[in-house]
Amino acid sequence: MRDVKAGSSEYITLVSNDGFEFKIQRSSACISGMIKRMLDPNGGFSESTTNVCKFSEINGIVLEKVCEYFYYNEKHKDSRDVPDMDFPPELCLELLMAADFLDT
Amino acid sequence: MALPSSPPLLEEENDLPIATTFLPLGSGSGISFGALQRKRQYADYDSLSSDPVFSDTTEDDEAQDAERPRRKKVVRGPWWHVGKGTAHDLRRGMAKKEGFRNADSGVWMGSDVSESSDSMLSSRQRMQELAVEGQVEDAVPARAIPEAETYASRIIQTCLDRGEEAVDLSDLALRSLSDSTVRPLHQLIKSSFTTFTHAPSEDEFSPLTPSLTLILSRNRLASLPAELFNLSNITCLSLRNNELDELPSAIVRLTRLTELNVSGNNIQYLPWELLDLMQGGERQILVRPNPLLQPTDLDEPYPLPSFSSTQVSSIDESQASSTRAKLDEGLRGELELRLKLGRTLKAQQMQAAMNEDDRPARNEELIYLASSHIRWLGVDGSPLRRARGTPPHDDDWPATMNPTAHAPTASATTHIPSLFELALRSLQATHNLADFLEPATAAEFEISSAVASAMHRAARNSAGTGNENCSCCGKYFIISRAEWVEYWFNGSASQQELDANSVLPFLRRVCSWGCAKVSEPGTFRC
Ligand SMILES: [Zn+2]
Numbered sequence: 001m002r003d004v005k006a007g008s009s010e011y012i013t014l015v016s017n018d019g020f021e022f023k024i025q026r027s028s029a030c031i032s033g034m035i036k037r038m039l040d041p042n043g044g045f046s047e048s049t050t051n052v053c054k055f056s057e058i059n060g061i062v063l064e065k066v067c068e069y070f071y072y073n074e075k076h077k078d079s080r081d082v083p084d085m086d087f088p089p090e091l092c093l094e095l096l097m098a099a100d101f102l103d104t
Numbered sequence: 105m106a107l108p109s110s111p112p113l114l115e116e117e118n119d120l121p122i123a124t125t126f127l128p129l130g131s132g133s134g135i136s137f138g139a140l141q142r143k144r145q146y147a148d149y150d151s152l153s154s155d156p157v158f159s160d161t162t163e164d165d166e167a168q169d170a171e172r173p174r175r176k177k178v179v180r181g182p183w184w185h186v187g188k189g190t191a192h193d194l195r196r197g198m199a200k201k202e203g204f205r206n207a208d209s210g211v212w213m214g215s216d217v218s219e220s221s222d223s224m225l226s227s228r229q230r231m232q233e234l235a236v237e238g239q240v241e242d243a244v245p246a247r248a249i250p251e252a253e254t255y256a257s258r259i260i261q262t263c264l265d266r267g268e269e270a271v272d273l274s275d276l277a278l279r280s281l282s283d284s285t286v287r288p289l290h291q292l293i294k295s296s297f298t299t300f301t302h303a304p305s306e307d308e309f310s311p312l313t314p315s316l317t318l319i320l321s322r323n324r325l326a327s328l329p330a331e332l333f334n335l336s337n338i339t340c341l342s343l344r345n346n347e348l349d350e351l352p353s354a355i356v357r358l359t360r361l362t363e364l365n366v367s368g369n370n371i372q373y374l375p376w377e378l379l380d381l382m383q384g385g386e387r388q389i390l391v392r393p394n395p396l397l398q399p400t401d402l403d404e405p406y407p408l409p410s411f412s413s414t415q416v417s418s419i420d421e422s423q424a425s426s427t428r429a430k431l432d433e434g435l436r437g438e439l440e441l442r443l444k445l446g447r448t449l450k451a452q453q454m455q456a457a458m459n460e461d462d463r464p465a466r467n468e469e470l471i472y473l474a475s476s477h478i479r480w481l482g483v484d485g486s487p488l489r490r491a492r493g494t495p496p497h498d499d500d501w502p503a504t505m506n507p508t509a510h511a512p513t514a515s516a517t518t519h520i521p522s523l524f525e526l527a528l529r530s531l532q533a534t535h536n537l538a539d540f541l542e543p544a545t546a547a548e549f550e551i552s553s554a555v556a557s558a559m560h561r562a563a564r565n566s567a568g569t570g571n572e573n574c575s576c577c578g579k580y581f582i583i584s585r586a587e588w589v590e591y592w593f594n595g596s597a598s599q600q601e602l603d604a605n606s607v608l609p610f611l612r613r614v615c616s617w618g619c620a621k622v623s624e625p626g627t628f629r630c
Contacts, residue, residue: 069523080577082520089534092527093549099524100484100555 012039012051014067020060026051028070033103057101062094066102252278252323257285264291270317274342278323283331290335292316315339320346321365330568333357344368344390353377354569365390372397373501373589373609376575382594383629385468397609399474399503399591400435402602435503439473439602443593445626446471454630471593472627473607474503478588478620480512483524484554485561485583488512501589501609507622519577519618528562528582529571537563558583575612576619584613586620 012029014022030036038047047053055063065087076082087095256273263271271289273281292314316337321344328343333354339361343351345368353375355364361381371394382389450471479497480488487497521529531537537559539545546556562582565571571580588611595606614620 066523069526073518073520076520077518080519084521084529085526087527087530089530092531092534093540095527096524096531096558097549097551097555099522099527100552102523103483104523 009051012053014063015052015054016058016060016063017054017056018060020063022063022067024067024070025074028074029053029067031070031073031104034101055098055101058098059094062091062098065091065095066098066104069104250279252276253281253285256281257288260285260288264288267292269314270319272319274319274321274323276323278320278325280327281320281325281329281332283329286329286331286335289316289318292337313337315360318342322346328352330354333569336360339363341365351375351378352569353572356380357569361387363388367392367394369394371395373611376590376610376612377573379470379592379610379629383470385630391608392605397501397589397591398604399439399476399607399609402436402604402607435474435505436602438505439503439591442473442625443471443602446473446593446628447597449626450628450630467596467598469593469595469597470629472623472625473591473593473602474505475507475591475622476501476589477504477509478507478511478586478622480510480617480620481583481585481587483522483583483585484558485585486554503591507588508620511620512617517618519616521581521615522583522585524558525581525583525615528558531559532562532566532571532582537566572613574615574619576614576621577616579615581615585616587611587613588620588622590623 010026011023012026012035014024014029014035016022026039030039035053037043038045038053039051041048058066069085072085256276256278259273260271262268269292314337316335317340318332318335318338319340319342321342323346325343325346325348327348332338333352334357336358337360338358340363341358341361342363342365344365348366348369348371351366351371351374355361355375356377358364358381364381364387367390371391373396374391378389381387447469450469477498482488540549540551541556541559541563551559562571565582571582572584573579574581589609590612591607591609593602593606594608599606612622
């Protein structure tokens with residue numbers, strides 16, 4: 001991990017636009033280029049001190065899947081043969097757009 | 105039950121699935137072969153038997169939709185004309201989305217919406233049922249086949265009638281060639297099969313396997329129909345003197361090819377997969393002339409390098425020559441050395457193999473020389489925002505000593521597909537992407553241009569030859585995460601020195617940053 005400054009902790013909170021909160025390991029969530037930038041202590045975002053990221057574009061169901069992906073990624077990060085993760089068809093488009101937004 | 109028109113390849117063992125299109129006649133048992141593949145084959149031949157030329161109505165596609173994922177779909181005609189049935193999915197997706205947005209009470213409220221989408225679907229089905237007769241014309245007004253192609257189609261029909269295996273479509277001023285025009289070539293030996301009431305045995309099969317020669321030279325083709333790469337019985341393919349910008353990687357599916365001519369096109373680099381066809385040297389593959397990329401300037405003769413001279417020269421000429429020239433000279437020396445390294449390693453392996461079999465050593469060599477810089481791409485396939493100080497991409501993909509310079513971060517070694525890729529694949533497998541790309545729908549869903557272009561690619565893959573294979577791990581992908589060009593020596597073993605005519609560029613595309621690994625110096629194929 002990078003240098004740990006005041007205000008950073010091992011877990012962060014992701015909040016969906018409909019108020020669902022997900023606590024997740026910082027290192028897992030930082031797979032997302034967007035979240036990494038939000039939490040960067042040198043980035044000047046308020047998220048870096050509160051450790052809470054709010055997403056006005058992403059609803060709870062989609063954000064839950066995103067968190068599932070973070071854990072999937074964490075779990076398999078050293079393996080070469082990774083089973084594909086499947087998503088409910090009706091969520092695919094929103095997930096795609098969320099992934100684009102999150103740079104994940 | 106339609107009969108297969110492409111017999112299996114008897115000689116080959118490690119073919120890609122597409123080449124092993126053996127279909128058991130009458131029963132679906134006994135062959136360990138992907139069910140998806142089988143369905144597509146059936147559907148293809150069904151459509152053939154009804155109407156060979158204008159077979160790209162959408163009924164087949166719709167019939168298949170329920171049975172298998174969309175990913176494997178071979179769509180006939182441009183993707184934007186296909187899959188009218190899936191507006192239903194789209195509406196249902198929207199209904200779900202609405203339902204979720206209104207889900208404060210915790211109860212899904214979408215019943216009104218789902219009802220209306222059902223009635224919409226049924227009225228659509230009814231319309232299609234009513235319009236079955238006129239559908240070909242109605243559905244594809246934009247696809248009036250140009251005259252040249254009509255002529256090509258007639259030639260193909262004549263060859264089929266006469267059972268001729270050489271199909272000469274040269275000099276027709278063809279600007280395009282559609283899937284439906286070449287598809288009848290699957291039938292080439294179909295008549296011979298009709299007397300069989302059982303699955304032909306291998307002995308019965310082999311004399312019936314046609315060796316298709318397809319001459320498309322001296323036309324104006326800028327692209328090739330995907331269906332061409334399903335004609336696994338092509339043994340000789342000439343694309344000479346056309347306007348092709350690239351040779352599709354699907355060329356590797358034509359495993360029976362013995363002759364391939366792509367000279368006289370606008371090809372700058374070859375697909376990585378062509379190396380597979382080139383190795384072994386049994387095939388005659390002509391790629392020159394083409395505006396092929398060069399690793400560095402190889403036109404000037406190079407003073408035969410020795411280890412000392414390259415090292416000394418970098419000191420001697422420290423201020424006399426430009427940095428670029430000096431770099432090139434060092435690079436040129438490095439290329440020559442790598443050629444020798446590859447030859448040495450190859451000789452060692454040949455020596456070891458010689459004891460086991462007495463194959464005569466081939467004169468033509470394939471030895472890896474160097475790579476360009478790797479281009480790292482983001483989750484949506486766009487170039488990464490580049491750190492300060494890194495040089496801009498060079499369209500000429502020049503070779504470099506350090507291809508992995510400017511790698512994104514040290515942690516970028518993962519082989520795991522991005523969430524973006526996974527979601528896109530799911531979407532491709534379950535929806536008709538063309539629906540989302542209609543301007544009104546795209547606006548409604550607020551689809552960004554980056555997402556839209558990724559969806560375009562996914563849709564194009566579905567309509568064409570399918571998703572690509574990673575040139576490193578072999579897995580399928582839609583969005584490539586890194587690309588580079590590798591330069592390989594391809595010349596005779598007696599050639600002492602590199603020249604512009606003995607080096608070939610191959611484009612590699614990979615599924616993940618972890619797969620972005622250039623070949624090791626000394627790598628060779630034989
Ligand atoms: Zn890969």
